[in-house]
Every structure is written in structure tokens, then in C-alpha cells.
Amino acid sequence: xxxxxxxxxxxxxxxxxxxxxxxxxxxxxxxxxxxxxxxxxxxxxxxxxxxxxxxxxxxxxxxxxxxxxxxxxxxxxxxxxxxxxxxxxxxxxxxxxxxxxxxxxxxxxxxxxxxxxxxxxxxxxxxxxxxxxxxxxxxxxxxxxxxxxxxxxxxxxxxxxxxxxxx
Numbered sequence: 111x112x113x114x115x116x117x118x119x120x121x122x123x124x125x126x127x128x129x130x131x132x133x134x135x136x137x138x139x140x141x142x143x144x145x146x147x148x149x150x151x152x153x154x155x156x157x158x159x160x161x162x163x164x165x166x167x168x169x170x171x172x173x174x175x176x177x178x179x180x181x182x183x184x185x186x187x188x189x190x191x192x193x194x195x196x197x198x199x200x201x202x203x204x205x206x207x208x209x210x211x212x213x214x215x216x217x218x219x220x221x222x223x224x225x226x227x228x229x230x231x232x233x234x235x236x237x238x239x240x241x242x243x244x245x246x247x248x249x250x251x252x253x254x255x256x257x258x259x260x261x262x263x264x265x266x267x268x269x270x271x272x273x274x275x276x277x
Contacts, residue, residue: 124187126216131166135219229259235267
């Protein structure tokens with residue numbers, strides 16, 4: 111059983127795979143992931159590249175992108191967990207460091223993204239965003255909001271946005 115920090119890292123890895131699919135970061139990330147799983151074996155690297163390409167293909171053609179993103183994130187999280195569980199302590203440490211580097215690469219390359227979000231409702235002077243909300247001074251890289259849900263404001267002083275907000 112993995113310690114909580116490695117489980118969280120596996121979850122973040124699954125999210126990064128889905129976040130990077132279809133972006134400029136994809137080719138760099140897919141090669142890094144294939145190398146991580148392959149342990150130097152070319153055939154295993156090729157198999158991982160095929161799995162990754164399948165993920166990107168499924169995400170680009172999904173009718174229900176929100177559900178498919180969740181499914182793919184869970185699948186890749188599980189793959190990362192199995193990988194980490196199969197390593198001894200020093201191997202886990204090395205793999206975790208490589209995963210952290212991949213996460214940094216994806217964050218720097220893709221920026222913020224929201225896809226297939228639900229409805230946001232603000233009431234009684236509140237605010238709501240279904241998409242990306244960036245606070246002043248936060249990440250300044252790219253941002254994208256695709257198929258974001260409805261945003262509704264009810265009452266004086268309320269605001270709701272579907273898309274990207276830079277505050």
C-alpha cells in the first residue's frame with residue numbers, strides 16, 4: 111500500500127496526463143511517461159506510447175468530455191499507483207522525483223484549464239465561476255476554458271462567470 115504522498119502524486123500524474131493531451135506539452139510528456147514505465151525496454155516504451163496516444167484520441171473525440179476526463183484521470187492514476195507499488199523505497203523515490211518533474215513541466219506548458227464544468231450560481235452578493243479563476247499575481251501562463259457550464263447570478267451585488275476570470 112502506498113503512503114498518502116505517493117497516492118496524491120499518482121492522482122496528480124493522472125490529472126497531468128489528461129491536462130496535457132492535445133496541447134503543446136503532449137509530446138514531451140508522453141515520452142517522459144513512456145520512459146518512466148519502460149525501465150529501458152523499447153517494447154514497453156512503445157506500448158506506453160500507444161496507451162497515451164489512445165488516451166489523447168479518446169479525449170479529443172469524447173461526446174461527454176467531463177466524464178471521459180475523469181475516467182482517463184482515474185485510469186492513469188491507477189497505472190501510476192501500480193508502478194510505484196512495484197518499486198522498492200529507493201525506486202519509489204526516484205520515480206516520485208520524475209513524476210514531480212513531469213508535473214512541473216505540464217504546469218509550465220499548459221497553464222490553467224477547465225473543461226466540462228458544471229453550473230455555477232452566485233446569490234446574495236456572492237460570486238461564482240465555472241471555469242478558471244486566477245487571483246491577482248497568480249500563474250500568468252496560458253489559460254483555456256472549454257465547454258464550461260452555465261453561470262448564474264441572483265441578487266444585488268452577485269456575479270457569475272462562465273470562462274476565465276483574472277482578478
